[in-house]
Amino acid sequence: MLKVNNVTKRFGGLVAVSSVDLEVNEKEIVSLIGPNGAGKTTLFAMVAGFLKADEGKVDFENASVLGMRPHQICKLGMVRTFQITQPFAGLTTLENIMVGAYSNTSETDLARTKAEEVAEVVGMTSLLNQGADGLTVAGRKRLELARALATDPKLLLLDEVMAGLNPTEIDDIVTVIKGIRDRGVTIFLIEHVMKAVMNLSDRTYVLNDGKLIASGTPSSVAEDPQVIEAYLGHGAAEAMAEGA
Amino acid sequence: MTNFRNHLYFLLLGALALIVLPYFISSRFYIDVLTLIFFTAYLGQSWNILGGYAGQFSFGGVMFFGTGAYVSSILLTTFGFPPIFGIFLAILGGAFLGLIVGYMSFRSGLKGSYFALITLAFAELLRVLANSVEFTGGGVGLFLTYAPGLSNLQFESPVGFYYFALILMFISIAIVYWLESSRFGAQLVAIRENEDAAEALGINTLKCKIYAIMIMGAMGGAAGTFYAQKYLYLDPPIAYSIHLSVEMLLVTIVGGMGTIFGPLVGAFVLHTVNEIARHFIDTPGLSLIVYGLILIIIIGYLPNGLIGAFKKKEKKSDSTSLDKKTSRGDS
Ligand SMILES: Nc1ncnc2c1ncn2[C@@H]1O[C@H](COP(=O)(O)OP(=O)(O)O)[C@@H](O)[C@H]1O
Ligand SMILES: [Mg+2]
Numbered sequence: 001m002l003k004v005n006n007v008t009k010r011f012g013g014l015v016a017v018s019s020v021d022l023e024v025n026e027k028e029i030v031s032l033i034g035p036n037g038a039g040k041t042t043l044f045a046m047v048a049g050f051l052k053a054d055e056g057k058v059d060f061e062n063a064s065v066l067g068m069r070p071h072q073i074c075k076l077g078m079v080r081t082f083q084i085t086q087p088f089a090g091l092t093t094l095e096n097i098m099v100g101a102y103s104n105t106s107e108t109d110l111a112r113t114k115a116e117e118v119a120e121v122v123g124m125t126s127l128l129n130q131g132a133d134g135l136t137v138a139g140r141k142r143l144e145l146a147r148a149l150a151t152d153p154k155l156l157l158l159d160e161v162m163a164g165l166n167p168t169e170i171d172d173i174v175t176v177i178k179g180i181r182d183r184g185v186t187i188f189l190i191e192h193v194m195k196a197v198m199n200l201s202d203r204t205y206v207l208n209d210g211k212l213i214a215s216g217t218p219s220s221v222a223e224d225p226q227v228i229e230a231y232l233g234h235g236a237a238e239a240m241a242e243g244a
Numbered sequence: 245m246t247n248f249r250n251h252l253y254f255l256l257l258g259a260l261a262l263i264v265l266p267y268f269i270s271s272r273f274y275i276d277v278l279t280l281i282f283f284t285a286y287l288g289q290s291w292n293i294l295g296g297y298a299g300q301f302s303f304g305g306v307m308f309f310g311t312g313a314y315v316s317s318i319l320l321t322t323f324g325f326p327p328i329f330g331i332f333l334a335i336l337g338g339a340f341l342g343l344i345v346g347y348m349s350f351r352s353g354l355k356g357s358y359f360a361l362i363t364l365a366f367a368e369l370l371r372v373l374a375n376s377v378e379f380t381g382g383g384v385g386l387f388l389t390y391a392p393g394l395s396n397l398q399f400e401s402p403v404g405f406y407y408f409a410l411i412l413m414f415i416s417i418a419i420v421y422w423l424e425s426s427r428f429g430a431q432l433v434a435i436r437e438n439e440d441a442a443e444a445l446g447i448n449t450l451k452c453k454i455y456a457i458m459i460m461g462a463m464g465g466a467a468g469t470f471y472a473q474k475y476l477y478l479d480p481p482i483a484y485s486i487h488l489s490v491e492m493l494l495v496t497i498v499g500g501m502g503t504i505f506g507p508l509v510g511a512f513v514l515h516t517v518n519e520i521a522r523h524f525i526d527t528p529g530l531s532l533i534v535y536g537l538i539l540i541i542i543i544g545y546l547p548n549g550l551i552g553a554f555k556k557k558e559k560k561s562d563s564t565s566l567d568k569k570t571s572r573g574d575s
Contacts, residue, residue, distance in 0.1 A: 071447055103447070147441070
C-alpha cells in the first residue's frame, strides 16, 4: 500500500533520513521506532507531502505521491497526525473533527454526523462542545486522531499519539487504535511507548541516525543487538527492558 | 450559530428598523452618517472575510475599492457605460485583482506581516500607476456628471444612497452568514487557526485563501462604484488611500474579527465616537486624539473586540479567537 524507496532528506549538513526503504501493507499495523532525533517525524513529513525528499520515491497504492501537496495526499486516503499537536485552538472539539469530515462532504449536517460518529470511536463524545484549547494532553492526542480519522483515510500515519499519556490513557488509546484497524484502516505509527509497540504492531522498523537498522516482528526487533545498542547509547535501556 | 438562529427574529426586526428609519429621520446629516456607517461596515466585512475568518491580515484593502471605482467610472466617462451594469464589471475587476494578488502572495507562501505589507505595496503601486497613466485622468482625476437615475446609481435624495449602502451591507452580512454555516467558512477558519493542520486534513489552503481574497476583492469593487457615483469625483489619493485600508480593518478589529456583526458594530461605534468628539471638542486636532485614545482603550482592553467582550460576559468559559492565537501553546 505504501512503498518508501531509498528516501533521503538532508537539512544542511545533517542527513536526517538516509536511504530508507520500507513498506506498509494493507490492514497492517506497522510501527516505526527509534531514539529522539532519529528522523521518524521527518520521514512522515515526506510521506505526507509536508517536506520534499531530496532523493528516493514514495508510492501510495502504486502511484507516486512525490511532489504532491498534503491536501492532495489526504484526498488519496493517506493522512498524518502531528507529534506536536496542532489543534484548531479556537474551535470546539466537534468543529475540529468536522474540518476533517468536510474532506468528504460539503454538507454541514453530514459532516456533523460523521464527526459525532468519529468522536464516539475515539471516546470524545463527552468533550464535543469543549474548546480544543481546554483539552488535556490526552484529549489533544485523541483529537489529532479523531480529525484524521474523520477524513476516512485508508492509511493513518500516527506520530507519537501516546507521548505524555499515563498508563491508563495509553491502554485506552491502544484499544481505540485496534478498533480503527478492525474497521479496515491501515496504520503506520511512530511510537516510543514500547509496551504499546509490542502490543499493537504486526511489524516494526527501527530508525537510528536517519538509517534503518532493523525490521521485523516487534519481539525479534527488541532482541536485535544493534537496536539495543542504539537505545542504550541514548540512555533508553529501561524503555526496552519494559517492552521486552 | 444556533444562538444566531434563535436571534433571527430579532435580527429581522433590526433590519426592518433600518429599512424604515429614513421615514423617521428628516436630518440629512444623520442619513449621511448612517450611510457612511453602512459603507464602512460593508468594507469592513470584506476585510473580515479574509482577515477575520481566513486569518490573512491585509493592509491594502483599498486597492479593490479603488480599482472597482476606476473600472465603472472609466467605463462611464469613456463609453457611457451605465454604472448599474458597470458595478458588475467593477466586481469582476476587484475579484480579478484579488486573484492576481492572492496567487502571487499566497503561492509564494507569504503570511502574517509579510502578506499585510505586500497588500500595502500593491495598493501603493496602483496609486502611483493611476497617477501616471492617462485613462484614469491621472493626478487631475475623473469627474463624473451628476445625472440622478437608477441606471447611473445616483440619487437625488441622500436617502437613495442610504438604501444603496444598506443593501450592500445586507448582502455582506448574508455572505458572512452563509460562511458561518458552510464548509468553505469552516475551511477558512481552519486555515486561520492552523494552516498546517488544515492542509493535512485535505484542505487546499492555497485555493481557499485565493477564493477568500477574491470575495474581498469583488466586494471592494462594488464599494468603489458606490463611492464614485455618490461623490462624483475620483483621483489616485482617494481611490487608493491608506486611510480607507486602515478604516476597514479598524472597524472590524474594534467590533470583533471573525464575527458576523463585528464590522457593523465597529463602524457604528467608531463613527459615533468620531462625530461626538468632533461635535464637542473645538480645539483642532484634539478630537482626533480623543478618537485615538478610545481606539487604544478598545483594542488594548478588548482583544476580541466589542462583540468578543459581550460574548465573554454571556458565556464565561467561552474564549475567542485572538486569545487563542496568542495562547496556541503545545503539549
Ligand atoms: N526543519 C528542520 N530543519 C533542520 N533540521 C531538522 C528539521 N526537522 C528536523 N530536523 C533535524 O532532523 C533530525 C531528525 O528529526 P525528527 O525527524 O524530528 O526526529 P524524530 O521524530 O525521530 O525524533 C533531528 O536532528 C532534527 O533536529
Ligand atoms: Mg518525532
